[in-house]
Amino acid sequence: MGKRIDGQAVHAFIVLAASSLLLCGCTAFLRPQEKRAEAQLVPAVGSQTRGLVTFIERSDGVQVTYNLSGLPPDSDHALQVHERGDCNSVDGSSAGAVFAPAAERLKMGARVEGDLGNIHADSNGVATGFIVAPDVSLDGIRSVLQRAVVVHRDASDPYAWPQHGAGAPLACGVIRQ
Template sequence: MIRLFAPVAAAFFVTACASTPTGPSASAQLMATQGNAVSGQVQFTQKGDKVLVTGEVRGLQPHTEHGFHIHEKGDCSSGDGMSAGGHFNPDGKAHGAYAQPEHHAGDLPSLKADANGTARISFESTTLSVGSGKTDVLGRGLIVHRDPDDYKTQPTGNSGPRMACGVIAKN
């Protein structure tokens, strides 16, 4: 029975994986801004009409929440991360929660640090793309903020200073 099942199961998994083709990918190495110790790595992988965002951010205060956004410019040259500009917003929408229909393309789910000060990221986005279109993340900045996003204050969410900055670059 097991010998019969194994080939069928393998064929199912191969078919399931083939139905979601993987396209271009990019990543950002997050580096701490001046006076902070936050770092991490985030990957962006195009899968059909969605982008899978995965990664890890370390050096956060345990059990805290932090605003997390893609910003206009892939420039982390200033010590405070302000050189990355404002939120990435190619459609001119109001700032809002990632899960709501109205939000900037760059509005991402907030980071939630565990007891060790590490936040793990894994979600799919239909408002981003990798390598083409007006919502392309390549060359943009990725920012971790000190405070939680209130999802109301325009245009930033009142997330406070920038604790880490990274440039999203093609893999």
């Protein structure tokens, strides 16, 4: 003779199974969402430089991934975030100064937060890679959102005082989510 299954046991099993499935599906929504932004860089007047710069917030800072082309072969260039998200002027002045939310705390030789570092173009004029920027974020006072990211003609000198640009802009893009 077969065993008889109690209706309450079946109901309890169905409720438990459905609850488990719902909870498993909800964990994807409960995980922290990755903070991400990007800037599509377009050439400045007289330049062929263009590409994409992606910003992803990590626990150790913002990972800045770049994929650029049209740079002079075998050359070094400053990659900087500027105060204003405006790439309309020919000389790059509409982007403002290099982003420095802690400027009042700077001492001679300190690096400005928006000076992300120098990048290198290969023999084909292509620069790809990433930089971790520990002093910026994608929200709050150190946020780079709605600011301009600029690739400059020259490499930057992080120890120069006062802080200055690194030559004319080759490409510029506004950082957006």
